[in-house]
Amino acid sequence: MTKILCPFCLEPLEDGFHGDCPHCGRSLENHNPEGALPLGTQLGERYTVGEYLSADGDGLAYRGVENETRRFVLIKEYFPVTLCNGRSPEGALMPKEGREVLFKTSRMDFQDLYVDLKNLTPATGLSQILDVLEENNTVYAVEENEKGMTLTHYLSLRSRNLTPSEARTLLQPVMEGVIQLHKAGLIHRGICPDNILLPIDGSARLTGYGTLALRTGGSELKSQLYAGYAAPEQYSAAEFSGRYTDVYALAAVTYRLVTGQTPVAAPQRKVRDSLESAHSLENGVPTYFAQVLACAMRLDPAKRMQTVPELMSALTDPSVANAMFERGDNQISTKKILGASMVVIFVLAGLLLWSLLAPRGSEEQTAKPTPTPASAAGAGEASSSDSSDNSDLLIVPDLVGKNYATEIKNSDLYQKYRVVMTEDYSSEVEEGCVISQDPLAGTLQTEETPIIQIVVSKGPNLVEMPNIVGFTQDNAIKLLDAKGIQYRMEIMANDGQYAAGCVAKCELDGQNLEPGRKLDTGNVIVTVYIAGERDDSPTVSVQPAGDPDAASAAPSPTPAA
Known part of the structure; x- marks a missing residue:
């Protein structure tokens, strides 16, 4: 027999739901609104x-x-x-x-x-x-149901903003949780202070889960978007959200923590982007930290920071942040960093050359008068000292493009360096060759055994195309994201033979894409056609995350027969 408990004090109810609870005195009459489940169901x-x-x-x-x-x-x-x-x-x-x-x-x-x-x-x-x-x-x-308060309530009780360090500490478990969501092919799309819980005992937790349709403007459901935290692509059913959508929201929450202000809502920013730098609002926010938030909150998803691990690393380490600033007028670009590095290298090289030539010049000038033994000894000591200082300088070699196994690993050319190798997939760099290095080639090093970190290509990341025909859009997204497959989605006319909102077909370069085919995740974009409602309007393209112009340039597909 089912044990019936009071929903207020958890004590057993022998007489069911009527009158008042004999234990806590609370009314057991149903006051839930019409249409909702009655109290005690x-x-x-x-x-x-x-x-x-x-x-x-x-x-x-x-x-x-x-x-x-x-x-x-x-x-x-x-x-x-x-x-x-x-x-x-x-x-x-x-x-x-x-x-x-x-x-x-x-x-x-x-x-x-x-x-x-x-x-x-x-x-x-x-x-x-x-x-x-x-x-x-x-x-x-x-x-x-954890006891505690929402982050919104917590912030309302504070008299000052959080420091960047405090914000990172508070949000770290939430960010780790979002990483797990993304690994499982799930996107939250509703990250905001209202949906972050601070339990009485324990770290912050993310709640407020919802389906894709709930968190997309113009969908078939009544949407629920959080102004200031919802990314711009969420305001239209014709645009596609992804992991970078949650990156935008996490950066927006961080912005709120360190500045005390909710970010300008995305639709308003698209009309006139008046979002102020976090550093300009709060002097205690480092410039690099503010730049990372700006990078993670770019309106164009293709130019935005793409993953949560990138965001976490960049918010923690200024050197990592600088390495990630690849695009955007308000960011420090890699070209500028390289240019500044080259200027420093030339200056140092000039000083090195001058120090090498200086002793010779002084000897020629002092050759005319016969130097005393003391002065000769002094010149010899200076020359010896300069030679010793310059011998410690090493110039980092260029390893990018070289084959690690045959050209680097056992080569005598690089015995003076400690080469640390990690691997990553690449569609552009041949397997076994170096994709990137740190520090950059030409950098001067004074350590006895300088460390060079290199990333070696594992070649393209090939995965099998899953069979998603007939799947709902949300489930198809989860499968494709889990495999790392790039894709764009288009809504196609439906004459009634497809279930609305489900995948009707998949294409690659205009040809039908069969399940099981091997795909290079870094070099192909699959087109997924979602069936519209019956007798829907002509095809509407969904702008792909990686190619802002592709949707408008692509021809409309022919409605399925």
Whole structure:
């Protein structure tokens, strides 16, 4: 028999839900709004529904109780108001006429998201999903309920901004959690102070999970976007979001922590970008730190910092940050860094040459008068000293493009250096050859055994194309992201033979792409066609993340026969 607990004090209720709780005195009458589950509803014979909390485009949220363990939980019910006509007398959700397929596919997206999160959590920095169950023609996700406060509430209690170091420490577990999400092929799309919890005991955790449709403007659901933290690509269903979308939000939260101001909302920035530098708002924010935030919050996803590990490294180490500043007028470019480095090298080389020639000149000048033994001895000591100083200087050789195994590893040319090798995939550099080095070629080193760090190519990263035809857009995105495959998405006309919002076909260079084909993740972009609603308008291109002009230049595909 199901144990019925008071949703306020967790004590057993022998007489059910009516009157007042005999233990805490709280009213057990149902005050949840019409359409929501009544107070005391039992789900799966495991959970008791408590007070209604809130609603969004995905559904309704309630306080709840896990009956067996007698602990509080959060319960989220899939209930898309734009697709539903309410409940039947038995409590089952009723989709609107003509919206049955979209209701079902959106429900699948909701269920798949929370099943993936249940399998992924517990994890550092992520609120745990405890259970996912089906009932009432819908899906319920059960989440842990930690005691604490939101980051929004915490900031309202503070009298000063956080320092960059404090901000990094506070957000580190959240960033680590987002990295785990991305490895699993999931994108949060709703990172903001409202969705970061600070438990009484423990580190910060990210919550506020939602489906792609919930966090995309103009989608079939009532969208939920957080002004100042939502990336610009989230404001249109015709644009594509990715890992860089969460990078934008994490940088925006960091900006809020160190400046005390919410960033200018993305739509306003696209009209006139008036986002001020974090350094100009708060002098205690280092210039490099402010530049990293600006780089991670660029409006163009293709020019934005792409991954959370990059953001974490750049916010921690100024040298890493400088190496990443590749694009943008408000950033220090690599060309400028190289130019400055070359100026320094030439100056040092000139000084070196002068120091080598100086003793000879002094000897010629002193040859006319016969030097005293003392002066000759002094000149000899100076010459010896200069020679000793200059012999310690080594110029870093150029290793880029050389084969590590045959030209570097056992070569006598580089015995004076300690070469540290790491590997990475590259579509441009031949396998086994050096992609990059640090320090740059030509840099002067004074250490006895200078260290040169090199990255050696493993060749192209080849992965098999998964079979995603028939998958929902959200699930297709998760699979492609997990494999690292680059892609653009286009909405195609649907004559009724496809499920709306699902993958109809995939193409590469205009040709049908069969599952199982090996793809170079760094050198190809797959076109994924998403079926629109029946009798949809002509094809609308979704701008790819890596090529801002490709969408407008690409021809519209012919509607499927």
